[in-house]
Amino acid sequence: xxxxxxxxxxxPAQVVTASPAAEYRGxxxxxxxxxxxxxxxxxxxxxxxxxxxxxxxxxxxxxWPLADGSGVAGRLAAMESTYDDQHGLQLHLAIADTSLxxxxxxxxxxxALGREPLDIVALASVxxxxxxxxxxxxxxxxxxxxxxxxxxxxxxxxxxxxxxYYERFGSRAISxxxxxxxxxxxxxxxxxxxIHPGDTPWNNVPMIDLKAPGW
Ligand SMILES: CC(C)(COP(=O)(O)OP(=O)(O)OC[C@H]1O[C@@H](n2cnc3c(N)ncnc32)[C@H](O)[C@@H]1OP(=O)(O)O)[C@@H](O)C(=O)NCCC(=O)NCCS
Numbered sequence: 001x002x003x004x005x006x007x008x009x010x011x012p013a014q015v016v017t018a019s020p021a022a023e024y025r026g027x028x029x030x031x032x033x034x035x036x037x038x039x040x041x042x043x044x045x046x047x048x049x050x051x052x053x054x055x056x057x058x059x060x061x062x063x064w065p066l067a068d069g070s071g072v073a074g075r076l077a078a079m080e081s082t083y084d085d086q087h088g089l090q091l092h093l094a095i096a097d098t099s100l101x102x103x104x105x106x107x108x109x110x111x112a113l114g115r116e117p118l119d120i121v122a123l124a125s126v127x128x129x130x131x132x133x134x135x136x137x138x139x140x141x142x143x144x145x146x147x148x149x150x151x152x153x154x155x156x157x158x159x160x161x162x163x164x165y166y167e168r169f170g171s172r173a174i175s176x177x178x179x180x181x182x183x184x185x186x187x188x189x190x191x192x193x194x195i196h197p198g199d200t201p202w203n204n205v206p207m208i209d210l211k212a213p214g215w
Contacts, residue, residue: 004062007055009098040140042148045089052093053079055100056125063127082213086122092144094128094137102128102137104145109212111157113176114205121149123158123196124215142169146196156196159188159214172198176208185213 088108149156
């Protein structure tokens with residue numbers, strides 16, 4: 001498979017938090033002869049520079065190509081049109097040698113767990129660059145997302161095709177049926193819905209209404 005190298009990014013200016021990646025794992029690569037800082041940076045969506053938006057769009061488009069063939073431009077347009085509606089949207093970027101290695105997206109949201117409203121952190125769009133997997137980048141951005149859940153005292157709610165990956169963090173799959181009351185929107189489509197932390201007190205009511213399109 002022909003994989004483009006990660007897009008080189010200018011050093012970002014406007015970040016919510018920045019953590020040295022070495023805090024997460026000792027094996028991250030930064031093998032440039034002139035290494036740039038390595039770290040996980042969290043941006044508010046509104047502050048995410050255009051180059052970083054494009055890098056996210058390219059990575060997501062590579063991992064989950066849009067079915068309509070609109071490519072990276074279509075992906076960027078979809079991001080611009082939907083993300084402004086996501087309250088408190090943040091992007092967690094793992095950057096090494098000024099390149100995007102992995103990304104995750106979180107926003108603050110309220111779902112209905114049966115009849116009860118539940119404030120959650122929605123976690124979505126987790127992926128790492130296919131040429132740089134197994135080096136801790138995925139873990140680094142997921143860690144940043146789960147830190148946000150802890151800091152806001154909300155469970156993270158997300159879908160996944162790879163529950164084992166998140167079980168390593170202590171997340172767990174839930175059995176409630178996931179629906180959405182937003183007309184014409186799809187709920188989750190992955191085989192598993194998950195919460196983090198896995199020991200969050202949970203109501204196994206039959207249905208969760210996401211009250212939004214699935215993320
Ligand atoms: C899942 C994904 C994000 C992992 O990223 P990564 O950068 O390779 O992950 P890391 O290097 O941080 O972590 C690797 C660890 O996770 C484990 N891991 C990776 N994929 C896994 C999976 N599918 N199931 C269980 N464990 C997995 C590795 O064994 C490794 O464990 P170790 O720390 O004991 O060596 C990446 O494979 C990816 O982008 N996949 C495609 C998109 C996707 O499925 N995203 C998840 C959507 S919810």
